[in-house]
Amino acid sequence: xxxxxxxxxxxxxxxxxxxxxxxxxxxxxxxxxxxxxxxxxxxxxxxxxxxxxxxxxxxxxxxxxxxxxxxxxxxxxxxxxxxxxxxxxxxxxxxxxxxxxxxxxxxxxxxxxxxxxxxxxxxxxxxxxxxxxxxxxxxxxxxxxxxxxxxxxxxxxxxxxxxxxx
Numbered sequence: 001x002x003x004x005x006x007x008x009x010x011x012x013x014x015x016x017x018x019x020x021x022x023x024x025x026x027x028x029x030x031x032x033x034x035x036x037x038x039x040x041x042x043x044x045x046x047x048x049x050x051x052x053x054x055x056x057x058x059x060x061x062x063x064x065x066x067x068x069x070x071x072x073x074x075x076x077x078x079x080x081x082x083x084x085x086x087x088x089x090x091x092x093x094x095x096x097x098x099x100x101x102x103x104x105x106x107x108x109x110x111x112x113x114x115x116x117x118x119x120x121x122x123x124x125x126x127x128x129x130x131x132x133x134x135x136x137x138x139x140x141x142x143x144x145x146x147x148x149x150x151x152x153x154x155x156x157x158x159x160x161x162x163x164x165x166x
Contacts, residue, residue, distance in 0.1 A: 014086070014088075014153065015147075015149035015150050015152075015153050016149075017144040017145070017147045017149050017150040018085075018086065018088075018144070018145065018149075018150050018153055020141075020144055021085070021140075021141035021142075021144040021145045021150070022082060022085070022086045022141075024137045024138070024140050024141040024144070025078075025082040025085075025096070025137070025138065025141045026079075026082065027137050028134045028137035028138045028141070029075050029078060029079060029082070031133055031134050031137065032071075032075065032134045033071065033075060035130045035134075036067075036068075036071050039130070040064060040067070040068075048060060048061075048064055051063055051064065078096075078099070081095050081096050081099070082096070085145065088153055088154055089154075090154040090155075090156070093145050093154055096138075096141070096142065096145070097142050097145070097146075099138070100135075100138045100139055100141075100142045103134075103135055103138060104135055104139065107131055107132065107135050110131060
């Protein structure tokens with residue numbers, strides 16, 4: 001099938017920058033989930049253990065369930081944006097970029113709020129790693145999404161060729 005410009009839809013392939021950005025964003029979602037599970041359930045003292053001491057068993061479990069639900073909700077929304085970006089939706093690329101800026105500001109605020117004052121160097125390195133790694137993956141994806149080949153992929157003319165409407 002060809003369009004008015006004579007370009008075949010099947011010949012429109014995703015640039016490698018978009019494919020790589022997609023994989024980086026999926027990795028960021030996975031890292032965020034793994035870090036939440038690790039910190040909440042396994043890392044000693046786990047978040048669940050600390051909540052049990054403070055609130056009791058039933059309140060701690062309720063709090064963990066609410067936190068897990070929020071993680072699923074936000075990850076699902078971000079996954080939707082990532083899938084739409086992969087399809088060439090420029091609005092999704094913009095929302096991912098705005099989200100990346102917001103998450104980066106939260107990270108800077110955490111560092112400035114002395115959240116990283118730890119007793120041991122290992123604790124500090126761990127906290128920095130779990131805080132910075134998802135942000136770094138998202139930032140790398142944003143940089144890739146604005147490379148020239150990706151810009152062409154997200155342009156309105158090309159989205160019409162692919163049968164998309166922004």
